[in-house]
Amino acid sequence: MKTAVIFIVISLLFIFTGCATTGVQKPSVCDTIPEGQTSVICDLSSQVGQSPETVAGILKLGNVAGLAGHLYTAQEASLFIDITINHLKFIQANGGGLTYMSAVQYILNSLSIMSPEAQAVFIILEDFMNFDFGEIRLLSDFDIGLLIKHLNDQKAIITPFV
Numbered sequence: 455m456k457t458a459v460i461f462i463v464i465s466l467l468f469i470f471t472g473c474a475t476t477g478v479q480k481p482s483v484c485d486t487i488p489e490g491q492t493s494v495i496c497d498l499s500s501q502v503g504q505s506p507e508t509v510a511g512i513l514k515l516g517n518v519a520g521l522a523g524h525l526y527t528a529q530e531a532s533l534f535i536d537i538t539i540n541h542l543k544f545i546q547a548n549g550g551g552l553t554y555m556s557a558v559q560y561i562l563n564s565l566s567i568m569s570p571e572a573q574a575v576f577i578i579l580e581d582f583m584n585f586d587f588g589e590i591r592l593l594s595d596f597d598i599g600l601l602i603k604h605l606n607d608q609k610a611i612i613t614p615f616v
Contacts, residue, residue, distance in 0.1 A: 482507060487596055494554045494591045495600055498582060509582070510604050517608055521615060525572040528615035534564060535609045539602055546598045554591040557601075558583045 482505050484496035499506050520526055541560075545552045562583065565573050593601075 480507070483600060491594045491596050493596050493600075494587075494593050495597045497587075497591075498554075498585055501585060502582060506600060510607070513579075513604070514608060514611055518611060520572055521612065523571070525569060528612045531612050532609065532616050535605050535612075538564075539605050539609075542598050542602050542605075546595060550592060550595065550598070552593045552598065554587065554593060557593060 482496075484493060484499065484506065487493050487496060495506055499509065517531065521528055521531065538560075542552075561579065
């Protein structure tokens, strides 16, 4: 049963990815980078050909599918989101210094404690995690704000199930 759920979820992710990359282009959050700042997230999205909004939507769908497939509980997801938001806010309050690679490592460490079925739901992150900028890139306040916003959006999706 779990194998069927994983297959369906991955199939839906690929379908939605294809649909999200065609059609009318809406303004991107990357159009709102404050003057004088850069965005690793926006640079990365342009390199891999997926907008941050598309990736966020796919991750939201993946989270809902993971919950629907009983790959993890809403309480587990909520705790992970809370810990991650607090971690990001702490970093931001203390002047930043979070590199892209340390953020990737944090995600990989978090995913490694999940079941293989739950890890499969997040396969969409592979292109982003394996991207090499060729240099150390610090996440800007803008990037951290985008991550916190995405996590708050994820939290809003799962809150009714907690």
